[in-house]
Amino acid sequence: MLTSRGYWFLFCIAEVALVGVLLAARYAPTVPILAFTLVLWFIGEWIWFWIRTNAAHSRISIERHILQNDRELPTLWAGMDCTVRITIRLKRGFTLPFVSLADKLPVGQHIQAGHRRNITRLSASEPVVLEYTIHPKAPGVVRFEGIEFRMADLCGFFYRRSFFRLPTEYLVLPPLTDDDGTQRANKRFNTLPPPGVHRIRRAGSGTELLHLRDYLAGDPPKTIAWKASARKDKLITKELESDVPVRCVLFLDASNSTRLGTVGNTPLAKLAGIGAGVLQAAASDRDLVGLTVFDETGAKVQKPARTRRHTMQLLRIFAETAGRPAETTDGDAATLQRYAYSLAQDIYPDMLDKRLNSRPFGLFWIPLLDSRLKWLLILPLLWQLFTWKAEGFNTVVQTTLDITRPRSMNDLPAFLIVFLFLMLAPTVLTGIYWFLFGIRGFLPTRRQLLSERKQLGALFASRDGDTPASIERCISDDEFFVAKASRFLVEHHHQPPPKLFEPNGDYRFRCPEKIPILATSLLRTIGMARDNELYIILADLVELNDDIEPLLKSIRVARGKHHQVLVLLPWPEDLPPPRDPRAPVNELPKKNRTALGSVIQFTLIGEYHRKFEALRLKLVRAGAHVVRVNQGEPVRLILARLDRIRGAGIRR
């Protein structure tokens, strides 16, 4: 494409050439000669630019390597720097003297070191390397879209932008924790048993002595305590403790309410990070850890195990779950269109090219016949029928004569004008109305919106393999378009700001459907339990005070079976921690009482605290222990609970 500099230069030399050939050549042939030389130079540069860029376009190869600690890895670890190295080669062909190469940064990531853009020349003998470092903070998925190419000639007349799409996704596994770091500060509870095996104070087949009792018929001879029998002079049987591993089952809430927020900073990512910390700490003690990921639609269960493979699998599940974006299929069509179109311009510039993705003139015309009042068009037709009948025609002629009163042939034009007006006025008026009705489609805002909608519809149809009918449906059906655009944005890890509240003020992301699912999953896990287990529920429940009853029942069942239940609730970052219920009620400072924003914020914070307190009371009464995510160190707390279950802590 021509830049504005190129347009101005071309316009100028074309004018000079025109004037030179037509007027000035007779007196100064230098003028057309100079103009022709400049025009030839401009055309030559233009053709040369297109040849070079076209030839290079199909001969570029790109390699991407992700390195962590100088090793190429298929997955990343959160909390660790990783280096992205991209090598761009021109296999053969002409040198591109001025190119700007830039890697599109994954959403939510920031460059720690290096450059993602390089402005250089690209030739077959000199590959270009882009190298930069990112620091994934939270588990999830990072998506690299591809490389942006911007090419220009050395004079700045011509410019071309393209995007090499190389979508690659990498899992970011939760951060690694060391074996004795934060989670294993003290090991006083499990010093005696070997790792992974813990004593339960009941008879079993362990190695530690529980107590001695009189021999009963049928006891195995090997259980007879011979020394004690000799001392008592009767047979005494020794009973041993039961050695069992401790099981811990995590319930991770992956519903939409936990997926709201910027990438890597969602409640789900934080919950997954905590869960992964617990998993690794427990795995280092060879405890069995299971995982149930649930949302509004169902639950996926991973049975407790303690193998390394199982641990890695759970880490992958944590990462995949944390990378799930919120599904907002009921967003505003105009907002989604704005987001989707700007993203498409970035990543799919070739697919929005009007040579591939056309915007025909007729697309913008609003047909009158499609309106509800098209039947009214019959009125001018009736009028024309009336005027073309003899009586009507005579009436019109007579009226025209009365109006114009022609005396001579000089009055003929006036007669004809009035006659034609009376004869054809309804049709002309209807024609004007038809024109004004249809031309409204070309007004700038509507034209732009329709044009973008059509291009996006074609892009979606092409990507999804749909028929062309889906383009028209995208244009006409907002609901369909919203579903398509949401999917498009989610796939590229972009999320427009969701509508959080209904028009009546209700929170839209309560997700009450998840409570029965969680309760059922908990009951099923209790049913499969063997010994005393720890159930950790990582869920956003604050908005679900009124729907929590099924979960409370399940918790009571768990407590009845002597299991421990711990509930971890995410807490918004910008919200102060809940106050002590016994503390005096805070009041809004006087200076803020006039600011509506402050009053609303104060009210909403108070409402959230009230809901949290009510939920906490319900859960505590049911026997669960409730912890906020940002309250102390949740991982240490969970491990302490585990330690209470095993060994000394569970003595009854």
Added chain:
Amino acid sequence: MSQNVSPIPLPPVKPNQYRELFTNPAARTYLMVAAGGLLVALLTMFLIGSLIATVLLLMVGLCGLVLRWSAMPIFFVVLVCYFSYAPLGVPFVFGSISNIPTSNFRFLDVVLVGGSLVYLIGQYRLFSIVQSGMPFDANKLFVKTRAKPTVRPAEAPRDRELWMLFARVGIFVLGGQLLWYAITNWRVDFERVPPVVFMAPIEGFRRSDTLFVPDYLSRFLLAFGFFLAVAIVSRFVFWYWRLLQLQRDQAQMILIDTQWSEDRREMNRQEKWRGWQKGKILGTNRTKIGCGGWFLALGLPLILLVLFILVLNLSSG
């Protein structure tokens, strides 16, 4: 990193620093090239006898090179053409009428055109280094006022780049002269097929007054025809090349778009019915009539009624 890998990108050049013209190797090189071209053009204008042109072109050139005023190259072209037309700077006081057929390959013209072309190339490349080499992708409304434009890196140009510069100057100066030679020695004659004649005396063309093409118009038609032919051929070649390079998703997009263009009226009708049925089920169909509808429903019948009454009154009167 191996030797043949491009180095880490240099920090972007800060604009609005005159010192940069001498510290930046690329800017320094093209400053010298443009200054050389400007000097040659000035010398030629001086030899032609236009002192005022020399002074004005010097000022324009300095403004372009030092102050980086982006309109200066265009002013330069306009001024060179103007003072070639009126060397004294006074319009309508021309020099002698040129003998056009012998105006090819005159030494001063070749030097002037060559110097001007070198200056323009150097000036525009200098702009790409110190001012802006690529336009912003975003709409002008969204570009921040202090956003840094993309410029060429501050590396010394390679020898090959400079050699190519002078080679293309030679080629295009020669091309310009040849083109001028061609259109001054060919004439358009609509009485012949093909309608061009080479090196024909002008008297031979006065066979028919209605089909006579004056000199200036003949030159215009030939030049226009030449550039049109170049444009059409280039367009066809690049169109075919683009088809050859088409990728799978692009080809799929073309097919979908073509099919949509053919069937869109029928599909639009279906979608309107679908929307109507959907609205009916949901009860969201519009019950109000829009302003256009009101006009049709009330305005048009009212106009007809008025006309009808008028006609009846007049006819009865």
